[in-house]
Amino acid sequence: MEYLPIRVSTLRGDQKINFDAYIMINDKQILYLRRGDSFEGTRLVRLKEKKVRKMYILQSDEKNYRSYIDTNLSLAYDSKSPKxxxxxxxxxxxxxxxxxxxxxxxxxxxxxxxxxxxxxxxxxxxxxxxxxxxxxxxxxxxxxxxxxxxxxxxxxxxxxxxxxxxxxxxxxxxxxxxxxxxxxxxxxxxxxxxxxxxxxxxxxxxxxxxxxxxxxxxxxxxxxxxxxxxxxxxxxxxxxxxxxxxxxxxxxxxxxxxxxxxxxxxxxxxxxxxxxxxxxxxxxxxxxxxxxxxxxxxxxxxxxxxxxxxx
Ligand SMILES: [Fe+2]
Ligand SMILES: [Fe+2]
The missing domain is CATH 1.10.3210.10 (Hypothetical protein af1432)
Structure with a gap:
């Protein structure tokens, strides 16, 4: 399977992810968070503690990841945002x-x-x-x-x-x-x-x-x-x-x-x-x-x- 690296710093807020997120351990990708979950709270804190800067997604999820980012950005920058x-x-x-x-x-x-x-x-x-x-x-x-x-x-x-x-x-x-x-x-x-x-x-x-x-x-x-x-x-x-x-x-x-x-x-x-x-x-x-x-x-x-x- 082909994986793409993504930055942990792009995974913020309580929006549910629409892709599976993997971490790399000993050159192997291990599933860390499933689609439908979010990165708020302790999960993010734990990743930061471990100084994990990059995670991985399946190449087939690239479009989903992009749309997650776009949604997050519009939620963040829209002055009428519900967040x-x-x-x-x-x-x-x-x-x-x-x-x-x-x-x-x-x-x-x-x-x-x-x-x-x-x-x-x-x-x-x-x-x-x-x-x-x-x-x-x-x-x-x-x-x-x-x-x-x-x-x-x-x-x-x-x-x-x-x-x-x-x-x-x-x-x-x-x-x-x-x-x-x-x-x-x-x-x-x-x-x-x-x-x-x-x-x-x-x-x-x-x-x-x-x-x-x-x-x-x-x-x-x-x-x-x-x-x-x-x-x-x-x-x-x-x-x-x-x-x-x-x-x-x-x-x-x-x-x-x-x-x-x-x-x-x-x-x-x-x-x-x-x-x-x-x-x-x-x-x-x-x-x-x-x-x-x-x-x-x-x-x-x-x-x-x-x-x-x-x-
Ligand atoms: Fe400085
Ligand atoms: Fe400096």
Whole structure:
């Protein structure tokens, strides 16, 4: 029998699946969930705990899987959807994560990039138009410290920052969202354990860590379908306004303002996701321990988002 891989991040919400879903164990596909069941609750939690990123369907079910995805997307993005905002947020977050994973796995694939780029515009719309959209996505904990999920979170904070800063041009916000989604692309290609405070890195690890923005940007710089702004964000997302960032110790006025936004958003989610600090503590840490590295108004906006999201 022929199987096709599908991403676990596309299986969200309480919609019943119309295909059988298999997991691979020792090179064999084992039936995990039958058609008629759904992925809500503990099933999804268990898969995340095991860091299962891909599942399999029978090739003959491909059409059914596509229609499941289409239904999920329209349930999520339709402002008159009968689904709760929490369910919609889960689906939307998963779709963004899947798009990020697709591009990060095969950046040379133009179709995946275009799909992620279109998705980024839709995602911005969702965040701007849905009152509780921001909260519904940010409340989904990145339990498996997934780089794609981290990308979605940084993209979410970035869009919220842009909104508060009065950046409304749709082209700009789309590229901001996409650049933020893909910013840590290089981490998916390295074995460096990034899920601990930088103070615990030894000199070699730190050196390698500080190269990741350049490694990521260099890997995609010759791909013609990649937008310049996105490549810039990948390169500049660790720069800080007081020249304490890397790889080029740039000053605020040498960095694309969109990269400055992603850098602030990234600094916050790095502490939350990879150092496992509770969001309210994390924003305090960012404010006090990293004073001067990010614009004060960014920090104030992030403080407000955190206090409204995690009550
Ligand atoms: Fe990074
Ligand atoms: Fe990051």
């Amino acid at each position: 709760s905002i929490e369910d919609r947020g889960q689906i939307v977050q998963g779709m963004q994560q899947a798009a990020a994973e697709d591009v990060m796995e095969r950046p040379e694939d133009e179709v995946s990039y275009k799909h992620a780029k279109d998705g980024a515009a839709k995602y911005v719309d969702f965040l701007l138009k849905e009152d509780k959209g921001l909260k519904s996505v940010l409340q989904i904990e990145n339990t498996d410290q997934n780089i794609g999920h981290h990308g979605v979170t940084v993209s979410t904070y970035s869009v919220a920052l842009a909104k508060s800063l009065g950046i409304t041009d749709p082209k700009q916000t789309q590229l901001l969202s996409l650049g933020a989604l893909l910013h840590d692309f290089a981490h998916t290609k390295s074995d460096l354990k990034i899920n601990r405070p930088l103070s615990e890195f030894n000199p070699e690890e730190l050196k390698s860590y500080q190269e990741h923005p350049m490694v990521g940007a260099t890997a995609v710089k010759d791909l013609r379908h990649f937008d310049r702004t996105v490549i810039n964000i990948i390169l500049e997302h660790e720069e800080c306004i007081n020249q304490s960032g890397f790889p080029n110790k740039k000053h605020e006025n040498q960095v694309d303002p969109l990269s400055v936004i992603v850098s602030s958003a990234n600094a916050l989610d790095r502490i939350i996701t990879f150092e496992r600090v509770a969001p309210k503590e994390a924003i305090k840490k960012l404010t006090i321990e990293q004073m001067g590295r990010h614009p004060l108004n960014h920090i104030q906006i992030l403080q407000k988002i955190v206090s409204e999201t995690y009550t």
